[in-house]
Amino acid sequence: MWACFKGERASEIVERDDGYFDASLVGPQMYFSEYEDWHLIEKQAMKFVKGRVLDIGCGAGRHSLHLQKKGFDVLGIDSSPIAIKICRLRGLKKAEVRPIEDVNFKPDSFDTIIMMGNNFGLFGSFEKARKLLKKFLGMTSGNGLIVASTRDPYKTVNPDHLEYHRLNREKGRMGGQVRIRVRFRKTVGKWFDYVMVSKKEMEEILNGTGWQTREFIDSDDSEYVAIIGKGYNP
Amino acid sequence: MWACFKGERASEIVERDDGYFDASLVGPQMYFSEYEDWHLIEKQAMKFVKGRVLDIGCGAGRHSLHLQKKGFDVLGIDSSPIAIKICRLRGLKKAEVRPIEDVNFKPDSFDTIIMMGNNFGLFGSFEKARKLLKKFLGMTSGNGLIVASTRDPYKTVNPDHLEYHRLNREKGRMGGQVRIRVRFRKTVGKWFDYVMVSKKEMEEILNGTGWQTREFIDSDDSEYVAIIGKGYNP
Numbered sequence: 451m452w453a454c455f456k457g458e459r460a461s462e463i464v465e466r467d468d469g470y471f472d473a474s475l476v477g478p479q480m481y482f483s484e485y486e487d488w489h490l491i492e493k494q495a496m497k498f499v500k501g502r503v504l505d506i507g508c509g510a511g512r513h514s515l516h517l518q519k520k521g522f523d524v525l526g527i528d529s530s531p532i533a534i535k536i537c538r539l540r541g542l543k544k545a546e547v548r549p550i551e552d553v554n555f556k557p558d559s560f561d562t563i564i565m566m567g568n569n570f571g572l573f574g575s576f577e578k579a580r581k582l583l584k585k586f587l588g589m590t591s592g593n594g595l596i597v598a599s600t601r602d603p604y605k606t607v608n609p610d611h612l613e614y615h616r617l618n619r620e621k622g623r624m625g626g627q628v629r630i631r632v633r634f635r636k637t638v639g640k641w642f643d644y645v646m647v648s649k650k651e652m653e654e655i656l657n658g659t660g661w662q663t664r665e666f667i668d669s670d671d672s673e674y675v676a677i678i679g680k681g682y683n684p
Numbered sequence: 685m686w687a688c689f690k691g692e693r694a695s696e697i698v699e700r701d702d703g704y705f706d707a708s709l710v711g712p713q714m715y716f717s718e719y720e721d722w723h724l725i726e727k728q729a730m731k732f733v734k735g736r737v738l739d740i741g742c743g744a745g746r747h748s749l750h751l752q753k754k755g756f757d758v759l760g761i762d763s764s765p766i767a768i769k770i771c772r773l774r775g776l777k778k779a780e781v782r783p784i785e786d787v788n789f790k791p792d793s794f795d796t797i798i799m800m801g802n803n804f805g806l807f808g809s810f811e812k813a814r815k816l817l818k819k820f821l822g823m824t825s826g827n828g829l830i831v832a833s834t835r836d837p838y839k840t841v842n843p844d845h846l847e848y849h850r851l852n853r854e855k856g857r858m859g860g861q862v863r864i865r866v867r868f869r870k871t872v873g874k875w876f877d878y879v880m881v882s883k884k885e886m887e888e889i890l891n892g893t894g895w896q897t898r899e900f901i902d903s904d905d906s907e908y909v910a911i912i913g914k915g916y917n918p
């Protein structure tokens with residue numbers, strides 16, 4: 451991301467723990483894209499944002515900066531100090547180095563939590579997602595919202611992915627969990643868990659957390675956005 | 685390349701033996717590009733082609749197919765059976781699975797040998813380049829030409845590359861030699877040597893082989909094309 455910020459040609463390579471390598475064709479440039487160039491579902495998702503916003507995994511700040519410009523009070527957080535440095539250099543007023551695991555704000559701190567760019571995946575696993583969602587409940591206002599994007603992992607015919615889903619289930623993991631690390635030039639990141647979920651799996655995760663899906667925004671591929679509101683507390 | 689031929693999104697990841705990873709931003713799509721979309725220096729290079737053509741490392745056949753359409757008698761060779769399969773499916777009449785090491789044709793078989801898309805790199809090393817160039821001398825007509833493209837490896841400020849050049853020299857290798865392998869999804873290719881040379885180094889390689897550079901076609905980056913003709917035999 452830093453190389454990209456400096457205007458260098460940069461590619462981001464993702465290594466999965468079964469030896470599957472992939473590189474984003476758009477590359478980290480995408481993290482710097484302007485509203486005009488976003489996918490339609492991301493633009494549509496922004497219409498649901500209200501009040502004080504927490505942007506989890508804000509990256510280079512494309513969503514935070516857009517919302518700040520629109521007059522929203524936005525805090526961007528990211529586990530990467532370089533990402534937060536870039537956000538500040540790009541003009542984001544409130545930006546903090548903080549991984550999702552350490553998200554713990556006072557009651558009623560936010561009206562909307564956004565997890566865009568497949569950042570629902572940062573929940574990592576079924577149990578971790580539920581634990582964090584319960585924390586998010588207190589941090590948000592009475593009619594608080596989560597606006598999150600993910601990818602239905604089962605909309606694929608790639609045999610390597612289908613095999614990976616099967617092995618996941620054998621281990622008691624969700625089909626769409628991936629243990630990955632990012633490579634850039636000679637740098638290798640730490641392994642971490644990321645999760646992609648179908649709509650049905652998302653409902654299962656939310657069930658009993660106090661959150662429920664209100665609406666889905668579909669794209670022409672496997673990516674979708676979920677608008678998640680507060681349900682009746684059980 | 686096969687995934688790309690089938691219309692799938694595909695990225696090609698190159699791993700160097702110092703742990704440096706890179707992915708082409710354009711991806712293997714480039715191997716299928718049409719003349720109109722080529723870099724200017726590649727278009728200019730085609731103007732030097734004459735007579736019977738040997739295309740070494742023809743890939744998906746973009747140069748061979750263009751020249752065949754222009755009426756040239758072209759043989760495309762590649763070490764990859766899938767590449768040759770694709771060339772045939774795309775309509776290339778003469779295509780053979782053959783690595784550069786096995787290039788050995790009868791005297792006066794070709795008027796032009798093309799090594800485009802940085803394929804001068806297939807020479808692999810100083811000694812191997814000289815050995816093959818001497819072989820190419822007999823295979824070509826009296827006024828035979830080699831049209832080859834490469835990249836000046838020293839036109840970089842990337843510290844990882846500069847360090848790699850230094851380590852190469854310590855081992856008695858050319859600065860711009862790289863030992864690499866290609867990864868695609870879960871597939872890992874064999875390690876092989878590839879070489880990038882400055883103009884001065886190219887002259888040193890050619891010196892005494894019977895070949896000499898006639899002309900260089902420069903680009904706005906480190907890539908260039910050399911037009912190599914027969915010199916006075918020593």
